[in-house]
Amino acid sequence: MKHQNSVPNHPVGCDVIEAHLDLFIAGLETAGYAADTICTKRAALRRFIGWRRRRKRSATEIDESEVAEFLESSPQLGRNRRCLASVALLGFLEHLRRHAVITACAPGDATANSALESRYASFLRNEKGLAERSLQVYVPRVSDLLRYLDKRYGTVSVRRLDAGILRAFLLERARGRSSESVRLLATSLRSFLRFLHTQGEIGSDLTAAIPTVRKWTQPAIPKKLTPEEVDRVLAAPDRRTATGRRDHAILLLLAKLGLRSSEILSLELGDIRWRTGEVLIRGKGGRQDRLPLPRDVGAGIARYLRSDRGRRSTARVFLRSYAPRVSLTGPASIGHIVRRAMAQAGVPRPPHIAAHLFRHTLASRMLQQGANLRNISEVLRHRAASSTELYAKIDMRSLREVVRPWPTPGGAQ
Numbered sequence: 001m002k003h004q005n006s007v008p009n010h011p012v013g014c015d016v017i018e019a020h021l022d023l024f025i026a027g028l029e030t031a032g033y034a035a036d037t038i039c040t041k042r043a044a045l046r047r048f049i050g051w052r053r054r055r056k057r058s059a060t061e062i063d064e065s066e067v068a069e070f071l072e073s074s075p076q077l078g079r080n081r082r083c084l085a086s087v088a089l090l091g092f093l094e095h096l097r098r099h100a101v102i103t104a105c106a107p108g109d110a111t112a113n114s115a116l117e118s119r120y121a122s123f124l125r126n127e128k129g130l131a132e133r134s135l136q137v138y139v140p141r142v143s144d145l146l147r148y149l150d151k152r153y154g155t156v157s158v159r160r161l162d163a164g165i166l167r168a169f170l171l172e173r174a175r176g177r178s179s180e181s182v183r184l185l186a187t188s189l190r191s192f193l194r195f196l197h198t199q200g201e202i203g204s205d206l207t208a209a210i211p212t213v214r215k216w217t218q219p220a221i222p223k224k225l226t227p228e229e230v231d232r233v234l235a236a237p238d239r240r241t242a243t244g245r246r247d248h249a250i251l252l253l254l255a256k257l258g259l260r261s262s263e264i265l266s267l268e269l270g271d272i273r274w275r276t277g278e279v280l281i282r283g284k285g286g287r288q289d290r291l292p293l294p295r296d297v298g299a300g301i302a303r304y305l306r307s308d309r310g311r312r313s314t315a316r317v318f319l320r321s322y323a324p325r326v327s328l329t330g331p332a333s334i335g336h337i338v339r340r341a342m343a344q345a346g347v348p349r350p351p352h353i354a355a356h357l358f359r360h361t362l363a364s365r366m367l368q369q370g371a372n373l374r375n376i377s378e379v380l381r382h383r384a385a386s387s388t389e390l391y392a393k394i395d396m397r398s399l400r401e402v403v404r405p406w407p408t409p410g411g412a413q
Contacts, residue, residue, distance in 0.1 A: 016101060017062070018049050024095045030313060032325030037084070044085035045092055047074070062093065062102050116158070117143055120195055131286075133262055136330060141188040145169060158201050163209035166193075170210065178352040183213040223350040224361040230255055236344040242308040243321040247337045249300040250318060254338070254358040256297050258380050260284075261331035261355045268315040272301065283381050331355065363388075 238244035316327035
């Protein structure tokens with residue numbers, strides 16, 4: 001089989017489509033799909049190409065509607081094979097679009113909403129300088145608002161927005177969510193409304209219609225795990241499996257180094273300095289720190305790398321266990337690993353917190369072992385002192401570091 005890096009020019013028609021088949025299949029192999037799955041997808045693609053050739057279809061006509069027509073005309077495909085063929089064909093369309101064989105978007109796909117979301121994402125990225133992680137917070141919430149507008153009011157025009165619609169949307173989405181989640185939603189909506197106003201999409205600034213979400217400035221005492229509970233969670237993943245070895249390495253990074261989910265997701269192969277026993281952490285705001293790599297953490301990562309990760313095009317350390325073998329994305333993926341391990345270990349989890357629970361636990365253990373708040377701030381890499389001061393609530397000795405002197409008679413009141 002040819003693994004081509006480029007495809008020669010062919011006359012427009014089925015020949016140019018077929019010329020890309022090997023390149024697409026090579027991508028599936030690189031992504032880690034099983035041989036049986038690749039074989040089934042290749043067969044479906046060849047049947048599709050033959051079907052197009054018999055109908056003398058042009059390469060420029062191919063789109064999702066043609067895929068649907070092909071599937072409907074193939075009653076011999078069972079339910080499972082039909083589903084797999086559909087996935088293969090739609091993935092092949094994306095491949096052809098990336099290589100400019102067919103138009104970038106199929107007719108009807110470029111909706112007003114998707115175009116507006118793209119402009120907003122570009123605005124946040126280029127004008128506001130937000131990182132991609134921040135875009136993952138803002139843009140999905142905006143997409144949700146636009147879908148709500150379409151479903152509830154039958155329009156995709158943002159000019160239909162008013163204070164009543166915005167407040168109804170916010171109140172509906174706020175049910176059963178934490179105050180922090182609702183605060184992020186409100187912040188995202190204000191940002192989007194300012195964008196719409198400055199771009200002339202709406203006539204007036206509607207940011208005042210979004211109520212302020214109260215944020216308690218003195219957080220409660222952080223929840224934490226006992227040493228015995230930490231050990232049970234670390235022992236929960238089945239290290240006889242590839243997924244278990246990956247999850248165990250991630251849990252070690254959380255428990256031993258107190259890393260954030262985003263820091264684990266951004267960890268790359270070159271960040272692990274095996275000779276010096278260090279690991280480079282890419283934190284918030286572009287900050288980079290070198291931390292000592294404990295022996296057990298290094299051993300857990302090395303076991304996963306040697307046995308399971310394999311050679312991939314991405315430099316990220318932690319990948320999906322199943323095809324496509326791409327890097328884990330979004331803090332929710334780390335949270336899911338933590339929740340699964342805690343459930344397997346029978347350790348109760350506080351609501352609205354998962355991966356961050358290990359940072360609180362590490363800070364609490366450091367306090368009990370005699371560390372001061374400055375030590376904790378350095379280990380957890382806090383940028384603001386207020387982020388560390390909440391741990392002073394854990395014991396009285398730490399409270400003495402932040403308490404102010406009691407006013408004396410005749411002194412400042």
